[in-house]
Amino acid sequence: MIKLEELIHLNDRNIILKLKEKIDELADELQKEIKIMEVCGTHTVSIRRNGIHSLLPTNVKMISGPGCPVCVTPASYIDNAIQLVEEKRAIVVTFGDMLKVPGTKGYSLSRFMGSGWVRVIYSPAEMLEIRKDTSKPVVFLGIGFETTVPTIASTFLRGVENQLEDMYLYTSFKTVPPALEALLADTESEIDAFLLPGHVSVILGMEPYRKVLERKNGIPGVIGGFEPVDIMLAIYKILKQLAEGRREVENAYPRAVRGTGNPKARAVIEKLLEPGDELWRGLGKLPASGLRIRREYENIDAVVKFGLSEEYNYEPAGCLCAEVIQGKVAPNQCPHFAKDCIPEEPIGPCMVSSEGACAAYYRYGDIG
Amino acid sequence: MHGFIGRSLCGVLQIRRYRLTMMDIIKLEHGSGGALSRKLTEELIYENLKNERYPELSDATILDIKGQFAFTTDTYTIDPLFFPGGDIGKLAIFGTCNDLAVSGAKPLYLSLAFVIEEGFPIADLKRILSSIRRAANEAGIRIVTGDTKVVPKNRGGGIYINTTGIGTREFRHRISGSRIESGDAVVISGPIGSHGIAIMASRESLPVGPQVKSDVAFLYPLCRNLYQLGEDLKFMRDATRGGIAAVLNEAISDTELSMNINESSIPLGEKVDAISNILGLNPLEIANEGVFIAVVRGSRGERALSLLRETRGGDRAQIIGHVDSAYPGKVILETISGGKRILDFPRGLMLPRIC
Numbered sequence: 001m002i003k004l005e006e007l008i009h010l011n012d013r014n015i016i017l018k019l020k021e022k023i024d025e026l027a028d029e030l031q032k033e034i035k036i037m038e039v040c041g042t043h044t045v046s047i048r049r050n051g052i053h054s055l056l057p058t059n060v061k062m063i064s065g066p067g068c069p070v071c072v073t074p075a076s077y078i079d080n081a082i083q084l085v086e087e088k089r090a091i092v093v094t095f096g097d098m099l100k101v102p103g104t105k106g107y108s109l110s111r112f113m114g115s116g117w118v119r120v121i122y123s124p125a126e127m128l129e130i131r132k133d134t135s136k137p138v139v140f141l142g143i144g145f146e147t148t149v150p151t152i153a154s155t156f157l158r159g160v161e162n163q164l165e166d167m168y169l170y171t172s173f174k175t176v177p178p179a180l181e182a183l184l185a186d187t188e189s190e191i192d193a194f195l196l197p198g199h200v201s202v203i204l205g206m207e208p209y210r211k212v213l214e215r216k217n218g219i220p221g222v223i224g225g226f227e228p229v230d231i232m233l234a235i236y237k238i239l240k241q242l243a244e245g246r247r248e249v250e251n252a253y254p255r256a257v258r259g260t261g262n263p264k265a266r267a268v269i270e271k272l273l274e275p276g277d278e279l280w281r282g283l284g285k286l287p288a289s290g291l292r293i294r295r296e297y298e299n300i301d302a303v304v305k306f307g308l309s310e311e312y313n314y315e316p317a318g319c320l321c322a323e324v325i326q327g328k329v330a331p332n333q334c335p336h337f338a339k340d341c342i343p344e345e346p347i348g349p350c351m352v353s354s355e356g357a358c359a360a361y362y363r364y365g366d367i368g
Numbered sequence: 369m370h371g372f373i374g375r376s377l378c379g380v381l382q383i384r385r386y387r388l389t390m391m392d393i394i395k396l397e398h399g400s401g402g403a404l405s406r407k408l409t410e411e412l413i414y415e416n417l418k419n420e421r422y423p424e425l426s427d428a429t430i431l432d433i434k435g436q437f438a439f440t441t442d443t444y445t446i447d448p449l450f451f452p453g454g455d456i457g458k459l460a461i462f463g464t465c466n467d468l469a470v471s472g473a474k475p476l477y478l479s480l481a482f483v484i485e486e487g488f489p490i491a492d493l494k495r496i497l498s499s500i501r502r503a504a505n506e507a508g509i510r511i512v513t514g515d516t517k518v519v520p521k522n523r524g525g526g527i528y529i530n531t532t533g534i535g536t537r538e539f540r541h542r543i544s545g546s547r548i549e550s551g552d553a554v555v556i557s558g559p560i561g562s563h564g565i566a567i568m569a570s571r572e573s574l575p576v577g578p579q580v581k582s583d584v585a586f587l588y589p590l591c592r593n594l595y596q597l598g599e600d601l602k603f604m605r606d607a608t609r610g611g612i613a614a615v616l617n618e619a620i621s622d623t624e625l626s627m628n629i630n631e632s633s634i635p636l637g638e639k640v641d642a643i644s645n646i647l648g649l650n651p652l653e654i655a656n657e658g659v660f661i662a663v664v665r666g667s668r669g670e671r672a673l674s675l676l677r678e679t680r681g682g683d684r685a686q687i688i689g690h691v692d693s694a695y696p697g698k699v700i701l702e703t704i705s706g707g708k709r710i711l712d713f714p715r716g717l718m719l720p721r722i723c
Contacts, residue, residue, distance in 0.1 A: 013632070013706050020706075047649075051707020228705035343715050365710030367700065 010227030011050075019232040020055050026239035027057035032193075034060045035190050037327050039176060040197030041068030041355025044224055048364035050228045056235070063327040064357035066179050069195055070097045071142045071325055071356050072280045073172050076311040077143075078103035081170065085117045086137050088306045090168075091134060093127055094141040096120045101349045102162045104314045124155040131159065132169045139302045142171040147199040149173050149291060150265040153156070153272040156300060170302035171292055172280060172311075176200050177208045178289035183326065184217065191327060193238040194221040195231070198253045205261025209249045218247045225253040231328055272297055279311050281349065282325035321348035324357050331361040338362055392490040399484070399518025409516060412490070416497040417480070417504070417511050429512040431477055436472035436537040440464060443530045447721040449492065452566045453581030457496035459723060461503035462586050463608070469588035470604040472539030472595065475507060479532040480514040485524035496527065498576045507535070507586045525721070539595040546618040547602040548620040552691040553669030554627060555662045557590050557676055558583070558684050560612055561644065562637030564654030567722055568647065577676060579638040582634040585658030590682050593675040594662055601672075602662040610714045610722055615661045618697045620691075628697045629689035629711060652701075653714040655722045665717050666690060 009015070038044055039271050044064045047053055054060050066072050078101055084090045092109065098112045099120065112118040119130055124140070131138050135255065142152055152169070159167050176197060183189055196209060201223045213221045220241035224234030234252040241248060251257050269291065278290025293301040302308060315322055319341070320334040331337055331350065341347040350358035397404040444460040465475035480500070484493070504511055562583040569576040587606060594601050607615045612634070620627050636651055644651050658681065665674045669687045676682035694700070701711040 011704050013704065016705050048709060049703075050705045051701070051703045051709040055706060056706040135607070199383065228703075363710075363712055363715065365698070365711065365712075367695070367708045 010225070010229040012229060016055070016232050019229070019236050023060070023232070023236050023239060024057050025057050026236070026243050027060050029243050030059070030112050030239065032059065034192045034239065034242060035063055035327070036060065036193045036195055036235065037063050037065040037191045038195040039065040039067040039180065039199065041071070041353065041357070042199065043067070043195055043197065043224065043231065044357050044360050046226045046228070047231060048360040049091070050231075051232050051364070051367070052228060054367050055232070059238070060235070061284070062195075062328070063191070064281060064324065064360075065183070065194075065327055066280065066325045066368045067145065067176070068325075068350070068352035068353050068355040068357070069148070069174065070101055071308050071321065072174055072282060073101070073143050073310040073349065074279050074281050075102065075104045075314045077172050078108065079105065080308045080311070081109055082107075082334060083308070084170070084225060084302070084306060085112055088137070090137040090139045090306070091117055091119060091120055091130065092118045092139050093130055093143060095122075095143070097353045097355070098141055098143065099347060100352045102316070102346070106316070113207055124152045126158060127155055127167065128164065131352050137166040137168060137305075138243045139168045139170050139306075142169050142173055143175055145176055145197070145200050146203040146269070147197075149273070150203065150268045154268050155270055156297075157268065160297065160300065168300050168302035169293060170308070171273070171290070173273065173291040174246070174280065175275070175289055175291065177212050178286045179280065179283060180209070180221075181212045182283050182286050182289075184212070184219065185327070188328070189326075191219065192242060193219050195234050195238065196221045196223040196249070198223060198230070198256060200254065201251070201261065203262050203265050205257070206249050206251060206259050207261075212248055222250045223253050223257050225256060272285075279313060280311060282322035284313065316347050319348040321350045321358070324350050330366075331358040332366055334358070384577045384578070394486060394488040394490065394493065394518055396486050396518050396520065399516060405516070410558050412493060412497060413514070413516065416494075416501050431512065431534065433476070433520055433536060437472045438468050438535045438537060439533070440467040440471070440550075441530065441532040442467060443528060444723060445525055445528050445721050446567070447525055448567070448570050449526055451564070451570045451582055454494060456527065456529055457499035458503045459584050460531045461500055461507060461509070462529040462584055463657060463723060464533040464694040465507050465509060465535075466587045466606045466657075466660070468533050468535035470543070470606050471535075472533030472537060472541075472543050472591075472604075474538050475509050475533055475535040475588060475593070476712065477512050477534045478509050479530075481530040482514075482516045483503040483524055483528040483530075484516065484518050485526050486518055488526055493527070493567070503586070507588070508573070538592065539601070541599045541601065543602070543604050545603055545623060548619060548623060548625060548663050548691055549602075550625060550692050551666040552663050553666045553672070553687050554616070554629065554689040554691065555664060555669065555672045555676070556612065556634065556686050556688050557587070557662070557682055558658065559635035559637040559640070560596065560607065560656050560659055561640030561651040561654045563657045564611070564649070564722060565637070565640050565643050567655075568649075569643070574643070576639060576643055580640075580643070581647050581659035583637060583656055585681055587658065587660055590676055590679050591645070591660070593679050593682075594664075594672060596675060597664055597668055598673060600665040600668040601662060602665070604660055606660040607656045609655050611655060612659070612661055613650070613652045613699070613711050613714050616711065619661070619663060620699060621697050624696045625691050625693050626695040626697070627689055627691055628694075628702065629699060630702050632704045633686050633688045635684045635686050638684050638693065652711060657723065663691065691707040
C-alpha cells in the first residue's frame with residue numbers, strides 16, 4: 001500500500017515539468033491536433049482541479065468521456081426511482097450524487113429528502129442496517145462501473161445468505177469496454193487515444209481493453225492513476241505510442257493495477273450479475289454493456305418485483321449532456337452552461353455529479 | 369432579555385441549599401426566569417464571568433466609549449461542542465473578537481447569550497464557561513451583558529452561543545476590497561486547514577493523532593501589528609467558513625482585478641494535506657478560526673511579513689500571491705503541479721455547523 005507521504009511525490013513539480021518537456025517534444029513531432037479522451041470522471045476532475053490541461057501543448061486536447069456514472073444514467077431511470085417512492089411505497093437508498101439529477105418531468109429524488117423515503121449512504125454495507133430498521137421494502141439504486149459493482153454485489157449476496165427479505169436492487173450498472181467500442185465505431189469520432197480509468201482497471205486488468213483497442217482501427221489506450229504525475233505520465237505514453245505508430249494497451253498505473261485485474265472481485269460480480277444490453281444516456285443502447293441480475297436471484301430484482309417499465313432516453317430541451325459524454329462538444333460550448341445550468345440548479349446530469357464534466361469545467365474554469 | 373443575575377441578590381442564601389452538582393442537567397425551568405434561572409445565572413454564569421469593573425452583569429450595561437467604534441455579532445452552533453484545541457466557548461469569544469480585529473478595531477466588550485437544550489449536562493456548561501473566562505482574559509475583553517434561554521429536548525443542538533462585540537476603531541484607513549490595486553501583495557497570517565480537519569476528525573472519530581488541533585486563536589495582536597502599515601494595508605478578513613477560497617473571492621469578485629495565488633506557497637497545518645487527501649477535501653475551502661488574509665501594497669509585502677512573523681502565532685505567515693488584471697473578478701490558482709485553474713467560491717454544503 002502506498003504511504004501518504006509518497007503521494008506528495010506524485011504531485012512533484014519537478015517530475016511534472018520533466019514530463020511536460022517530453023510531452024512538448026512529442027507534440028511538436030506529431031504536428032497535428034491530438035484529442036485524448038479521459039474516459040473516467042475522476043480523471044476529468046483531477047485534470048481540471050490540478051490545471052493539467054493548462055500544462056499541455058496547444059495541439060494536445062483532453063476531452064471528457066462517458067465515465068461519470070450519474071451522467072450516463074437515463075433520466076427515465078430517475079422517474080422509476082421516484083415511482084418506487086410515490087407509488088410503490090418503497091424506501092429508496094442511493095449514493096448522494098443521484099439525488100439532484102432531474103427525471104424527465106424535471107424534478108429529482110431530492111424532493112423526498114428528510115421524509116425518510118430516500119436515504120443517502122456512503123457504503124453499500126449501510127444498506128443492511130437500513131433493512132433491519134424498517135418494515136417497508138428497501139430498494140438500492142445500483143449505478144456505477146466495474147469499480148463500484150463488487151461491493152454492491154457482495155452486500156446483496158450477503159443479504160441473500162442471511163435471508164434478509166424485501167431488499168431489492170435496481171440495476172443500471174455499466175461496463176467500460178463496450179462504451180469504448182461504441183465510441184470507436186462512431187464515424188464522427190475524432191478521438192486519437194484513450195486515457196483509461198485507473199480504478200476500473202484495478203478490477204478489469206488489461207485484457208478486456210486489448211480486445212477492443214488492439215485491432216484494426218484501434219487506438220492507443222493507457223491506464224492512468226489520478227495524481228498529477230500519473231496523468232502526465234499516461235499522456236506522455238499515449239503521445240509516444242502515437243509518434244511511434246503503435247496502438248497498444250499500456251499500464252501507467254502499476255502500483256494499483258495488475259495485468260490480470262482482481263479475479264476475486266470479478267467472481268463476486270459474476271455470481272450475482274450477468275452481462276445484458278444497457279441503455280446509456282448519450283450513447284444509446286449498447287449490447288452487453290450492462291450488468292443485470294441473474295435469473296436465480298430475480299427475487300431481489302426491483303424491476304421484476306415492482307414491474308418497473310423499461311428505460312428510454314430523454315434530454316431536456318437544449319441540454320447537450322449527451323454530446324458532452326461522447327466528447328463531441330466541450331461543456332462550455334453548451335448554450336445553457338453557466339447560464340441557466342449551474343451546479344445548484346442543474347439541467348443535465350453532467351452539471352450535477354461531482355464527476356461530471358460540466359461541473360468540473362464550471363468549478364475550475366478552462367484557463368489555457 | 370433577562371439578565372444573568374436577578375434584580376435582587378436577597379435570594380442567594382436560600383438558593384445555596386440546592387447547590388448545583390456536576391450530575392445535574394439543564395431543565396426547562398432553568399430558562400423560565402424563576403428560581404432555577406436565578407440559581408443557574410448566579411452560581412454558574414455569574415461566578416465564572418464576573419469582573420471587577422462591571423461586577424453585576426445585568427440586562428443592559430452603560431459603556432464608556434469615545435470616538436468611532438465597530439460593532440459585530442455572530443452565532444456559534446458548532447458540532448461537536450468540544451474538539452481538539454478548543455470548544456464552543458473559546459470559539460464564541462475569539463470568533464467575535466477576530467471580526468472586530470480584522471475590521472481595524474480593538475475588541476473591548478462582548479455580550480454573551482446562550483440557547484441551551486433541555487437535558488444539557490451542567491458539567492459541560494461549566495467547562496464551556498471556564499473556557500469562556502480564559503478566552504476573555506486572554507483577549508482582555510469584558511463580558512458586560514447576556515441572556516440564557518432553554519429550549520425543549522430535541523429542539524436544539526445541545527448549546528448555541530451568540531456573542532455581540534464592540535471595539536474601538538484603531539486603524540484609521542478604510543479596510544475594503546475596493547481599495548485593492550494591481551500589483552498588491554496577498555498575505556496569509558498562518559497555516560490553514562486545522563480547524564476544519566480537527567472538527568471533521570472528531571465528528572467521524574478519525575484516528576488522526578494528537579497533532580491535529582483547531583487553530584482557534586485571538587487574532588488582534590497580529591492585526592494590530594499590521595495596522596502600522598497605514599494606508600498600505602487595504603484589506604483584511606479572517607478565513608472562517610469557506611476557507612481562504614471564499615475570502616479571496618470576496619475580496620476580488622466585484623472588481624476588474626484578479627488574484628494570482630501560488631498554491632505551493634500556502635502554509636498548511638499539521639497533517640492537513642494528507643487528511644484532506646483521504647477525505648477528498650480541498651484545504652483552501654476548509655474553515656479556519658485563527659487565520660486571516662491581508663492585501664497590502666506590493667512594495668510593503670515583505671514588511672507585512674516581518675510584522676506578522678515577529679508576533680506570536682505569525683511565524684508561518686507567507687506572501688501567497690499578487691493582484692493583477694488578467695482575469696477580471698477571478699482568483700487564479702497556480703497549482704502545486706504548476707498548472708493553472710480558477711479557484712471559485714466553495715460550492716455546496718461541505719461541512720455544516722463548523723463554527
